Amino acid sequence: MNNYQPYFDLGKLIAKYLRNELTEQENDQLEQWLQADMHNQELFRKLTDETLIDSELETFEANDKDKAWKNIVKKTRFKRIIRKKSTTKKWPAYAAAIIILITIGVTLTRYRNTSGEQKMAVKPQKDLLPGSNKAILTLADGSKIVLDDAKRGKIASQQNIVITKDESGELVYQVAETAKSEELPPVEKVVMNMLATPRGGQYQVVLPDGTRVWLNSASSLRYPTAFTGKERRVELNGEAYFEVSKDANKPFYVKTATQTVTVLGTHFNINSYTDEAATKTTLLEGSIRVTSNTNGATVKLKPGEQAVNTVNAIDVEENADIDEAVSWKNGKFLFRNTDLHTIMRQLSRWYDVDVEYQGNVVQKHYRGRISRNVPVSEIFQILKTSGINFTIDGRKIIVRS
Secondary structure (H helix, E strand, O other), X not given: OOOOHHHHHHHHHHHHHHOOOOOHHHHHHHHHHHHHOXXXXXXXXXXXXXXXXXXXXXXXXXXXXXXXXXXXXXXXXXXXXOOHHHHHHHHHHHHHHHHHHHHOOOOHHHHOOOOOOOOOOOOOOXXXXXXXXXXXXXXXXXXXXXXXXXXXEEEEEEOOEEEEEOOOOOEEEEEHHHOOOOOOOXXXXXXXXXXXXXOOEEEEEEOOOOOEEEEOOOEEEEEEOOOOOOOEEEEEEEEEEEEOOOOOOOOEEEEOOOEEEEEOOOEEEEEEOOOOOOEEEEEEEOOEEEEEOOOOOEEEEOOOOXXXXXXXXXXXXXXXXXXXXXXXXXXXXEEEEEEHHHHHHHHHHHHOOEEEEEOOOOOOEEEEEEEOOOOHHHHHHHHHOOOOEEEEEOOEEEEEO
């Protein structure tokens, strides 16, 4: 049986370092450990990374914290459980120790000298890599351009529009007046393009009016190559974050399957996936109006509010969780009392996998924050603490209690 006590002791030592509470003797002890092996220094950098710590501490704010702790004790055979009356004061120290065992996966065992010990060969489970910037652009004539394969620079031109892929990989539309080296004919009629991301993809586009759109995985945006009339209209399926260029004389409309958003210039997020129970529109800046396509119900949002559009009504949440709504755009998964099925739908889109539930899987809720740029197994570390098991079978995730 492995002795995990040294790792917990080291975890508490690092926790004291983070709180600037090391004694001189403890500081020397930590310094000796760092100098003993370059891998120790690498591990130390990981364990003191602010983003990682925030993610793990938030995990243990889950509703089922007591069960999560019991699972950790069972997994590690660690018997020194904190008494309830002192949990609040001592929790951070033990949380740092948990980071070593749960997040890093007891990586110290790979770095330390294990000569003379019998190692058990473990076949690593297949993992799934995160999504990336990839999309398909469909032009007005029906031709398709795979953007992840396209080189930087000009990729197409339509009437008086030049379409380029800039150095950051973003898709940019420029009208003839701003396309310095292009001599293009005047616009005869408005033509439409569509940008579509697959599961496991995301992309960014700058529309002809300067509006920037971030498109999440399994989503599509249909838009004209030039906004020539008295309004600007686009159509969205899936999820996107908009930073609309202001133009008081030319309102901007975003139409989804269930609603239409009207705006002059503002920042907002729309989640309109068909497999979600409601379409959610979250306002960060400015003012927008949300109108139901079925019954005409209309609400006006102020910054910090969210419209939740279901079949029967549009409700407004005045104190919306802005961070959670746009976490995908900021490269994070953010779970705040999020149910398991909602989480798995997010993972299905971003990691391009199907999800299968076996047995009586209890609908649990989770809290946690973690980067979207990690293998899916690291997301599982948050979920497993409450007794849910995951198996990867090809491009399928099997979920069991």
